[in-house]
Amino acid sequence: MSGTGPYPKILLLGGEAMSSATATGITLRNLFAGYPVEKIAAVFSTTFDPDWQCAGRYYRINQRDVCGLKGHGRRYLPPFPAVSSGMNPGNTPPPGALKGLFRKTALEVLEWFPLTVPPELELFLDDFAPDIVYTLGAQTQIMRLAESISVKRNLPVVLHFMDNWIETRYAGALHSLSRKKMLDALDRLMKRSSLFMTISPEMAEAYRTRFRMPGHPFMNCIPKREYRPPAEPGDGPLKIYYIGGLHLQRGETIGRVAKVLREDADLKNRFRIAVFAPEKDWKQTEALHGDPLVEYGGNLPYRQVSEKTAEADILLHVEAFAPEITDYTRLSISTKLVEYFMAGRVVLGVAPKHLASIREIERAGCFSAVTEEEIAEALRKLSSPETRQNGGKRAYEYALETHSAEKVHERFLKVFQQAWAK
Structure with a gap:
């Protein structure tokens, strides 16, 4: 130390x-x-x-x-x-x-x-x-x-x-x-x-x-890491990765993001969501099962998180909107956000604006959304490689300075x- x-x-x-x-x-x-x-x-x-x-x-x-x-x-x-x-x-x-x-x-x-x-x-x-x-x-x-x-x-x-x-x-x-x-x-x-x-x-x-x-x-x-710019986009859909638990109704919010993709033909072709979470959490989030836009990637040991975040085009953070849950989460910051920022990938947070995790994402120069319209607008902006790279670089620099x-x-x-x- x-x-x-x-x-x-x-x-x-x-x-x-x-x-x-x-x-x-x-x-x-x-x-x-x-x-x-x-x-x-x-x-x-x-x-x-x-x-x-x-x-x-x-x-x-x-x-x-x-x-x-x-x-x-x-x-x-x-x-x-x-x-x-x-x-x-x-x-x-x-x-x-x-x-x-x-x-x-x-x-x-x-x-x-x-x-x-x-x-x-x-x-x-x-x-x-x-x-x-x-x-x-x-x-x-x-x-x-x-x-x-x-x-x-x-x-x-x-x-x-x-x-x-x-x-x-x-x-x-x-x-x-x-x-x-x-x-x-x-x-x-x-x-x-x-x-x-x-x-x-x-x-x-x-x-x-x-x-x-x-x-x-x-x-x-976490220890500082060398910045690795994102790979050049390929022909397939852009990868949105969510890493973490699905308790406290987080799976429902991921479902809202998937719904936005399903209802917009352009976004549906551009993005896919991969969820990396404990198996017991995934089993209890039945609404996501069978959704062609959502893939379950298994549970990640902590030692593999940095490698997986670097593969993503966009890293997703979500929280529930129910008041009885936001009372609990409003002052907390998710453990994984530091890993997200240090990966140098742009972060999209979908949750109530007053939560500390969302304020942290905004301090890092990344994106947040509340309504389905805001989610769609953010994803359209994030379709741009330049926007994703600039957002990821801001997050990385914030992580170096703060975390x-x-x-x-x-x-x-x-x-x-x-x-x-x-």
Whole structure:
């Protein structure tokens, strides 16, 4: 990691650790890439394994161990087992509806109770002697544990908000008690903080007003790459690639783009859409199945994303339009956008204009659309090779300036140093 000065020892505490399996894990892995691994210890609760080479120490907690019951955490030391970077735990078939509802309710009730801190975890923390507690919050148990460790060891807390869970988690009258406990835990945790991090500039601005302290946006980052201009267009249709999950009704928005193509003879001949998403997501997006303009390209391991984005003529980002979903997504920025920009390919975003992801696409000098008429107009403009190349070059230059790992890592370290100095 570039930057000067000492590296504080970071206790990364949360549901996930660094991994290539989820968007959150990827963001964590890329933000901490280059940070001395011996200065990072991860305490996590997910059942799938992290990328073991990203931290010096790992400890898995069990969120079912509450109220003084014996914990079953497990401390991992080198040598670490090999983990496939293409692993995707989301491919596990979902449980039946009734079983899933019961499990969700049970996990919510468990959040009311404090986690057991077994002697093994105390020894793990004693041995590592962290300088800062870094957490993503969201889970009441995790926030309570972070506060407890912070108070007992007199450590500052840096909370990194990666989605708008403050406003959306446990919404509704049936969850009012869970929501109250969550917000109480958040308020106590923020009293241990002098600053916070967010996933977007929009979120940082909104939360600065709420918490009355400095907020610093940090989203995914990747090493800078050499610019590769797009290939000369061939005789076939132009390739529109969508890469990412189809949850939160994103598949429906892709369907809107396909509908625009179907209803315009010229656009129908010019473009084809390829979707690269987890298989379980594709199976649940039946409206796209059998559409001759939409092809399913399979699920991409993260290591293959950069290669695939370079093949595209246009990279597509979509979000749902339903208000109950935009409340959740409005302040978040998609992990994949940095990959899109660094590929040097023009990006088309189809989603409500007020979402942070769409504002980020516009900051990068690319295209956005809301209505079907706007989608058609954008695609007509993007039929021009010059327009596509110029848009892709703007996106690439924006990525170098704003999201290259070299620059982000330096800022990331400085924020930790500021928190440590308080």
